[in-house]
Amino acid sequence: MGKRSVPRYPEEEDSGGCCGCLCWCCCFLFFIIAALAGTGAYLFYAYKPKPPSYSVNNMAVSQFEFSSSDLTLYTKLVASVRAENPNDMIGIKYAEGSRTVVSYRGTPLCSGHLPTFFQGHKNVTVMEIAMEGRHGFGSGLQGALEESEKSGNVPLDIFVSVPVELQLGTFNLRQIKVNVHCALVVDSLSPKKKPTIKSATYQGNVEF
Numbered sequence: 001m002g003k004r005s006v007p008r009y010p011e012e013e014d015s016g017g018c019c020g021c022l023c024w025c026c027c028f029l030f031f032i033i034a035a036l037a038g039t040g041a042y043l044f045y046a047y048k049p050k051p052p053s054y055s056v057n058n059m060a061v062s063q064f065e066f067s068s069s070d071l072t073l074y075t076k077l078v079a080s081v082r083a084e085n086p087n088d089m090i091g092i093k094y095a096e097g098s099r100t101v102v103s104y105r106g107t108p109l110c111s112g113h114l115p116t117f118f119q120g121h122k123n124v125t126v127m128e129i130a131m132e133g134r135h136g137f138g139s140g141l142q143g144a145l146e147e148s149e150k151s152g153n154v155p156l157d158i159f160v161s162v163p164v165e166l167q168l169g170t171f172n173l174r175q176i177k178v179n180v181h182c183a184l185v186v187d188s189l190s191p192k193k194k195p196t197i198k199s200a201t202y203q204g205n206v207e208f
């Protein structure tokens, strides 16, 4: 009995000491994590990140030609997109690897990409996006387009997908991908007449 109880006390003291050390480490870690989370939350609320907004201002068609020799439709146009960064402290860097597509009833007509640039806080920039493309026209595309032209309602979908980097001062926050879909109705798609934008609705999402 005596033999068993003697070595027990130092053992318990040891484990007690170790537990204290562990608790202290845990507290310290907890403190660090809480401080980081607090700083993050502070930055988040202090700088209130707001999503940028986009709208298509203008469109100019320079070429829109059916070629009967190779049965393709060649489209070349420039869309002016107004991008607004409403944030007080956050800058937006439009990075490489963006893609814009204009399609008519599911048929892509032309594509291009956004310029790469840095948009500072509280800034509005109008980007000129040049797009061109050639698409085979079978399956009634030409007929449908002519119908739309005649009625003065040409429905177009503009898809924009762009990787952007958010910057707080000179500090890079992270890269996200912004996707915007704009459903546009123009009165015509012809180089002879400047298209009028009759309506536009926007949907967007962000991929982290």
Ligand SMILES: *[C@@H]1O[C@H](CO)[C@@H](O)[C@H](O)[C@H]1NC(C)=O
Pocket (backbone or CB within 6 Å): 117, 118, 119, 120, 123, 124, 125
């Ligand atoms: C907005 O940002 C663009 C691109 O960086 C710049 O060219 C333009 O001057 C800025 N506009 C204002 C009002 O600061």
